[in-house]
Each structure stands twice: as structure tokens, then as C-alpha cells.
Amino acid sequence: MANSNLPRRIIKETQRLLSEPAPGISASPSEDNMRYFNVMILGPTQSPYEGGVFKLELFLPEEYPMAAPKVRFLTKIYHPNIDKLGRICLDILKDKWSPALQIRTVLLSIQALLSAPNPDDPLSENIAKHWKTNETEAVETAKEWTRLYASGA
Amino acid sequence: MESEDDMHDANDVDSLEDFYSGETAMASDDDGDGDYDFGDNESDGSDDITSHRQQNYTILSEVDILERQEEDILRISTVLSIPRVAATILLRHYNWDVSKVHDAWFADEEKVRQAVGLLEKPVVQFPKSRELTCGICFESYPRDKIYSTACSHPFCTSCWEGYVSTAISDGPGCLSLRCPDPSCGSAVGQDMINVLASEEDKEKYTRYLLRSYVEDNRKTKWCPAPGCDYAVDFVVGSGIYDVSCNCSYSFCWNCTEEAHRPVDCGTVAKWILKNSAESENMNWILANSKPCPKCKRPIEKNQGCMHITCTPPCKYEFCWLCLGSWSDHGERTGGFYACNRYETAKQEGVYDETEKRREMAKNSLERYTHYYERWATNQSSRQKAIADLQQMQAVHIERLSDKQCQPESQLKFITEAWLQIIECRRVLKWTYAYGYYLPEYEHAKRVFFEYLQGEAESGLERLHQCAEKELQSFLNLDGPSKDFNEFRTKLAGLTSVTRNYFENLVRALENGLADVDAHGASSRSSSSKSLGGNGKGKGGRGKGASCRSSGSSRNLEDTDHWSCEHCTFANVRAVTTCQMCNRHR
Numbered sequence: 001m002a003n004s005n006l007p008r009r010i011i012k013e014t015q016r017l018l019s020e021p022a023p024g025i026s027a028s029p030s031e032d033n034m035r036y037f038n039v040m041i042l043g044p045t046q047s048p049y050e051g052g053v054f055k056l057e058l059f060l061p062e063e064y065p066m067a068a069p070k071v072r073f074l075t076k077i078y079h080p081n082i083d084k085l086g087r088i089c090l091d092i093l094k095d096k097w098s099p100a101l102q103i104r105t106v107l108l109s110i111q112a113l114l115s116a117p118n119p120d121d122p123l124s125e126n127i128a129k130h131w132k133t134n135e136t137e138a139v140e141t142a143k144e145w146t147r148l149y150a151s152g153a
Numbered sequence: 154m155e156s157e158d159d160m161h162d163a164n165d166v167d168s169l170e171d172f173y174s175g176e177t178a179m180a181s182d183d184d185g186d187g188d189y190d191f192g193d194n195e196s197d198g199s200d201d202i203t204s205h206r207q208q209n210y211t212i213l214s215e216v217d218i219l220e221r222q223e224e225d226i227l228r229i230s231t232v233l234s235i236p237r238v239a240a241t242i243l244l245r246h247y248n249w250d251v252s253k254v255h256d257a258w259f260a261d262e263e264k265v266r267q268a269v270g271l272l273e274k275p276v277v278q279f280p281k282s283r284e285l286t287c288g289i290c291f292e293s294y295p296r297d298k299i300y301s302t303a304c305s306h307p308f309c310t311s312c313w314e315g316y317v318s319t320a321i322s323d324g325p326g327c328l329s330l331r332c333p334d335p336s337c338g339s340a341v342g343q344d345m346i347n348v349l350a351s352e353e354d355k356e357k358y359t360r361y362l363l364r365s366y367v368e369d370n371r372k373t374k375w376c377p378a379p380g381c382d383y384a385v386d387f388v389v390g391s392g393i394y395d396v397s398c399n400c401s402y403s404f405c406w407n408c409t410e411e412a413h414r415p416v417d418c419g420t421v422a423k424w425i426l427k428n429s430a431e432s433e434n435m436n437w438i439l440a441n442s443k444p445c446p447k448c449k450r451p452i453e454k455n456q457g458c459m460h461i462t463c464t465p466p467c468k469y470e471f472c473w474l475c476l477g478s479w480s481d482h483g484e485r486t487g488g489f490y491a492c493n494r495y496e497t498a499k500q501e502g503v504y505d506e507t508e509k510r511r512e513m514a515k516n517s518l519e520r521y522t523h524y525y526e527r528w529a530t531n532q533s534s535r536q537k538a539i540a541d542l543q544q545m546q547a548v549h550i551e552r553l554s555d556k557q558c559q560p561e562s563q564l565k566f567i568t569e570a571w572l573q574i575i576e577c578r579r580v581l582k583w584t585y586a587y588g589y590y591l592p593e594y595e596h597a598k599r600v601f602f603e604y605l606q607g608e609a610e611s612g613l614e615r616l617h618q619c620a621e622k623e624l625q626s627f628l629n630l631d632g633p634s635k636d637f638n639e640f641r642t643k644l645a646g647l648t649s650v651t652r653n654y655f656e657n658l659v660r661a662l663e664n665g666l667a668d669v670d671a672h673g674a675s676s677r678s679s680s681s682k683s684l685g686g687n688g689k690g691k692g693g694r695g696k697g698a699s700c701r702s703s704g705s706s707r708n709l710e711d712t713d714h715w716s717c718e719h720c721t722f723a724n725v726r727a728v729t730t731c732q733m734c735n736r737h738r
Contacts (some may be wrong), residue, residue, distance in 0.1 A: 007290065007294060008290060008291065009290045009291050009292075010291065012291045013291075063319070064321040065289055065290075066315045066316065067319070092335070096335070097332050098333050098334070098335045099289045099312065099315070099316055100288045100289055100306075100308075100333040100334045100335055101335055105335075
């Protein structure tokens with residue numbers, strides 16, 4: 001079973017995530033699979049996602065920490081680096097992954113990505129185009145989506 | 154001859170020095186950069202097609218590559234006084250360019266060290282405690298179980314092993330591996346790999362390092378022939394790209410397609426794409442089929458009357474000519490074999506657009522097929538010649554040597570003839586790609602080109618015939634023949650004449666048939682005269698050539714040109730003597 005042979009590193013990371021959570025982030029392992037985490041990230045202040053509660057799933061593959069964790073947004077979000085399936089375009093989740101990174105650092109990076117969208121390296125072409133041609137309007141849409149889908153109701 | 158000087162100017166000088174001298178020693182000691190000049194490319198004397206040019210490349214075996222790599226590493230390591238491993242990392246970073254490493258290092262050593270990850274002192278200090286915590290698995294270990302690069306970020310042996318093996322299985326990127334700490338750029342060198350990687354991974358790493366030396370280096374490439382392990386070191390900027398590998402494969406160093414002089418790389422790429430492209434299929438469908446008016450599936454009409462019934466489930470019945478429903482047709486509209494409605498409509502111009510498109514596609518397809526067939530025929534003819542040569546070398550030469558009481562060294566002219574045939578087939582093949590892309594509106598060039606091609610073809614046929622058929626008659630004899638010496642003279646003569654002709658042809662085509670542009674310049678046109686003239690001893694024009702040229706001369710009657718009766722060159726109306734052969738109109 002997945003839980004029977006859990007590496008010490010994962011156990012330690014999990015303990016630290018639970019005992020000293022990063023501000024605005026919560027991550028807790030699923031009961032039947034310790035490699036699967038339910039994650040919540042609060043929309044950063046002064047971003048279009050402020051006031052929103054975003055649900056994500058995070059999975060630690062067998063090769064972790066030699067391979068990056070797999071992370072995906074479950075809450076719909078209007079963001080140039082996140083597509084409609086919730087997949088995230090973030091370098092440390094791909095070629096820039098290092099085993100010295102952790103769940104915590106990954107989630108902090110995602111939180112930072114919400115504060116600073118990067119339409120020059122888009123995952124969702126349409127949203128990125130929107131962002132670049134009319135940023136005010138795109139930000140409005142992002143706020144609207146936050147209200148509609150991430151209000152925590 | 155004046156024309157020869159012309160050619161010297163037009164081409165890279167060094168390639169022509171011993172153009173006519175046959176097999177001279179090639180041990181060139183050019184510009185010091187590639188200090189290796191192995192005689193071994195030439196020493197066996199079997200590949201004398203390339204030996205007419207001075208060689209601007211060196212074939213490297215794996216041993217040679219390793220030797221050169223080691224030499225570069227040692228040089229950098231000595232000059233910069235850095236360890237061997239550091240020198241390797243530096244060289245790889247600068248794509249194995251020794252002088253670039255020198256320049257960068259002596260311009261700003263600190264900057265280079267930063268960029269490459271060669272730190273001089275640790276980034277972190279180990280705490281005094283006896284145990285250290287691994288930055289990956291968070292376990293505590295005694296100091297001797299902890300490794301780190303120059304930065305001192307501590308990671309345990311087993312995490313390092315995992316890190317290194319993941320990187321190596323990810324590909325050649327492992328050659329620029331850095332410390333696992335994301336904020337740290339400290340390089341992981343081969344010394345650490347050797348401690349931490351499995352035997353298999355070490356092997357892979359060494360392989361990547363060797364490959365990098367060839368692949369990242371601007372001056373070297375692998376021979377593209379399947380299964381060939383040789384690399385080619387090329388003197389960049391020396392013009393002619395044809396390379397003949399020790400595995401006997403000839404290729405273009407620039408685009409790594411097979412050797413394709415006189416056609417340029419761009420044309421070859423276009424031609425290869427065209428040969429493989431789906432677009433030709435589309436052209437065919439467009440030219441030879443019409444879509445069913447109801448279900449739009451393409452239908453090829455290969456026989457029968459105009460009454461078409463589409464295949465089930467559609468089963469629509471329609472008229473092939475006007476594509477109208479068959480129920481509107483009958484005796485009144487022309488019956489099964491014609492369609493009055495179509496004829497009237499065509500006269501009114503209704504069908505013009507689509508018909509024209511279909512007609513054009515059909516023409517272009519026919520044109521392409523014409524060139525492709527000839528290109529492919531020469532290709533297979535060349536393959537056959539290669540096989541024949543092998544047979545010749547394996548069996549026939551020995552037999553001939555026995556029967557004619559000639560030492561094998563005296564029979565080299567036969568091998569030479571066959572090598573020439575193989576080379577000529579290759580050139581001739583590519584002239585068809587050349588012809589396909591020679592614009593239709595360049596009448597004079599086309600005529601001239603087809604004349605040259607026709608001559609080349611008949612010259613080569615003659616050589617091929619002589620090497621194949623006439624040689625056969627000597628193989629069938631039981632004893633020595635007094636005619637054999639005569640045969641030797643003939644075949645050797647044909648070989649050299651054909652070689653010259655083809656070398657000139659290649660140059661003329663590479664030159665874009667520039668002579669044709671210079672109508673008035675008589676000095677130029679004399680150089681092209683030598684082209685035709687070099688094939689002396691040939692009895693008149695080949696049949697194919699004369700047919701073709703008479704055909705094209707007819708086309709020219711109405712234009713501003715007149716076609717010379719003797720050599721078919723298209724002259725401008727104003728002149729009365731042929732610019733090509735100087736004969737009167």
C-alpha cells in the first residue's frame with residue numbers, strides 16, 4: 001500500500017505542514033493516501049483573487065522528492081498561467097524542480113503566482129491575450145470568477 | 154586556357170589546386186587549428202573521387218574524438234591552472250571552444266566562475282556539530298556520510314545517488330548538473346559522478362560527454378549514415394560541403410542530407426519535402442478525381458461512361474461532366490457519353506474556375522512526375538553501380554588479373570571508372586531536382602541546362618556501357634587478349650573525360666548558370682564553351698539531348714531569342730554569331 005512504506009521525508013514534511021502552516025496556506029494529507037494532499041490557498045491581498053478560497057490537490061509521486069509533486073487547481077480560476085483543467089504552468093513543477101524543494105515551497109510559489117500573473121509565459125492563450133490587451137478588464141473577470149467560484153460558499 | 158582561370162576565380166581556390174593531377178598526397182597542413190591530418194583517409198587510394206579536391210575535413214573515429222577532447226581539457230586545465238574536472242565543465246559550457254574559454258576567463262574570471270558554477274569557497278559553513286541534516290531527506294548523518302559540491306550544501310549519500318541517477322536518466326542535461334539546493338548554482342563534476350553513480354550511469358555519462366564534444370561543437374558532426382560511429386571535423390567556411398565518410402557514405406556537412414552537389418541545401422530540403430509531402434497526393438486527387446456532388450467523397454473515373462453512381466451508402470447518380478443529377482439527363486442532353494448541358498455551360502464560362510484549377514494541378518503533377526522519375530531512376534542506377542563495384546572488387550578483378558596476366562594494381566582503372574559512374578549518377582540525379590526548380594520563364598537557362606544535362610547523360614551512358622558491357626567480353630575470354638590495352642586506354646580516357654565534364658557541370662550549375670545571364674560578355678561565354686568542349690572525343694550529341702533541344706528551340710522562335718542550330722544555345726536576337734560555339738547563324 002501507498003502508506004505502508006512512506007519515506008521519512010514525507011512524514012516530516014507532513015508534520016511540519018500541520019504544525020507550522022505557512023500563512024494563507026493549508027495542506028493536509030488524505031486519510032487513505034498519505035501521498036495525496038487536500039490544499040487550500042487564500043487569494044493574496046491586493047490581487048484579483050483576494051477574498052477567494054482556492055482548493056487544490058497535490059500528489060507526491062513514487063519518485064518524490066527526486067521528481068516534482070503533481071499539483072492542480074480544483075477551483076475554477078481566471079489566470080493566464082492556469083488552464084481550465086486547473087493545470088499550472090510553473091517552472092519548479094517541471095524542469096526547475098529540485099529535490100531540495102518541498103511541498104511548502106511549491107505552495108508558496110503558487111501563492112506568489114496568484115499575486116504576479118505572468119502573461120508572457122501563458123498556459124491559457126486566451127486569458128493571456130486578454131491580460132495583455134486589456135489588463136483592467138481581465139482583472140475584473142478574475143475578480144468576478146473569484147466571487148462566483150471561490151467565495152467559499 | 155582562359156576558362157580555367159575563370160573557374161579558379163569563381164570557386165574556392167584551395168579546392169582546385171590539384172584538380173587535374175589525380176591522386177596527389179593530401180596531407181594538408183592548413184591553418185593550424187585542426188592539427189591532426191591523418192593520411193588514412195586517402196592512403197588506401199580507393200576513394201579517389203574525393204581526392205581531386207583538397208580535403209577540408211577530417212574523419213574522426215571514437216578514439217580520435219576522445220584523444221582530441223582529452224587534449225583540449227588538458228590544455229585548458231594547464232593554462233588556467235584549474236583541475237581537470239573544472240576544465241571539462243568550462244569547456245562544455247562554452248561548447249568546447251578553447252579560445253572562447255580563454256577569452257571569457259581572462260576577461261572576467263569571477264563572472265565565468267559564477268555562470269558555470271565553479272565556486273572558490275563554500276556558500277555555507279558546516280555547523281560544528283558532529284552530525285549534519287541532509288537537505289533532501291531531512292535525516293541526520295555523521296559527517297562522513299554527507300557529500301556536497303564546493304558550496305558545502307549538505308546532502309546524504311543516498312539522496313545524492315538518487316539525484317544523480319535521475320539527472321543521468323533525464324538525458325545529456327546531466328552534464329551541467331548543479332547542487333540540488335535551488336538557490337545554489339554550484340556545478341557537479343565528473344569526479345562526483347564517478348563516486349555517486351552506478352556503473353551503468355557512469356557509462357552513460359561518459360557517453361554523453363563524448364557526444365557533447367561532437368554535437369555541441371560548431372566544427373564537428375556525426376556521420377548521419379545509420380550505424381556509423383565516425384564524426385567529421387570540418388573547416389568551417391571552406392565552401393564545399395560534400396564530405397565522404399570512411400564508412401563510404403557521402404553527405405553534405407551543412408544540411409546532413411546525402412551529398413547533393415550541384416544543388417543547394419535549400420532546394421534539397423524542398424525537394425525531399427515534396428517527395429514525401431502529402432501535397433502531392435492532394436494534387437493527384439485534385440487532378441484525377443471529382444468530389445461526389447452529394448457526399449463530397451472524391452471519385453476517380455477510370456473508365457466507362459459519364460453516368461456515375463456513387464458507392465453505397467450514398468448511391469447518388471450524377472453526370473461526371475456537369476455534376477448534375479442524372480435524373481435531369483437523357484437522350485435529350487447527349488446521352489451517356491456526352492453532356493450538352495456541360496458543353497453549353499462551359500462555353501458560357503461557368504466551369505472555368507474549377508476546371509482550370511484541376512487542369513493546372515494535373516499539369517504540375519505531370520511535370521513533377523517527369524523529374525521525379527528521372528531522379529529516382531538515377532538513384533536506383535547508382536545503387537546498382539555500387540553493388541556492381543562491390544562485385545567487381547570481390548570477384549571480377551581477380552579473375553581478370555588471372556586471365557589477362559595483369560597484376561591487380563594495373564586494373565585500378567576499372568575501380569576508378571566505377572567510382573566515377575557512382576559519383577556521376579549522384580550528380581545527375583540531383584540535376585533533376587535542379588531542373589524542377591529552374592523557373593519556367595528562364596527560357597535561355599532552361600535550354601542551356603537541358604543541353605548540358607543531355608550531354609552529361611549521354612557521356613555517362615557511354616562510360617557506363619564501356620565499364621559494363623565491354624568489360625564483360627574480357628571476362629568471358631579464356632586467355633589474354635591483345636585488345637585489352639586498347640580497352641584500358643578507352644575506359645581510362647572515358648573516365649577522365651566524364652569526370653571533367655561532370656566537375657564542370659557541377660560548377661556551372663552551382664554558379665546558377667550565370668553564363669547565360671551575361672549575353673554580351675564574351676570572356677564569360679568562353680568559359681562555358683569549355684563545358685561542352687571538354688567532352689571531346691564524343692561522337693556528336695546524345696539522342697535525348699537533340700530531341701529535347703529541337704523541341705525547345707521551337708518554343709524560342711517567337712521570342713527575342715534564336716536557338717543555335719549547332720549547340721542549341723539561346724542567343725539574343727541582336728547577335729549573329731552564337732555566343733556559345735561562335736558559329737554563324
